Amino acid sequence: MLNIVVTPRFGDTDGLRHINNITLAEWFELARNPLYRFFTPDLDLSYEKWKLIMVRTEFDFLGQMYYGCDVHIKTYISKIGNTSFVTAHEAWQNGHLRAQGKAVLVHFDFMEQKSKFIPDSIRKMLMEHLVDEEKE
Known part of the structure; x- marks a missing residue:
């Protein structure tokens, strides 16, 4: 499981003085950076190198969730397929689960415009973060 701590910015709040819903997408994406490195170690966003x-x-x-208190983001893999995998995320503030989400990512070749099998070496790294949600 991967863990990051996010300190909400003033701009992450909305008119109701809590964390805006769209902010969660940004925080969960930030939490996926270590997983992105499995596929593109230098995080080079060039068309030829990006693989997801x-x-x-x-x-x-x-x-x-509110401004003024850190948010702990927990990220893990909930499923690994042949060409895709599912990340699961949890956002915790003050010891309480406040939001959760999932993202499906596909190993993709942008030059050929098609999905590719996840290489065994990367699959092994993903499996280190695999959590059986049924047992949790």
């Missing part, structure tokens, strides 16, 4: 494409995201908002 996102095909789905989903979010469940379980409670409000």
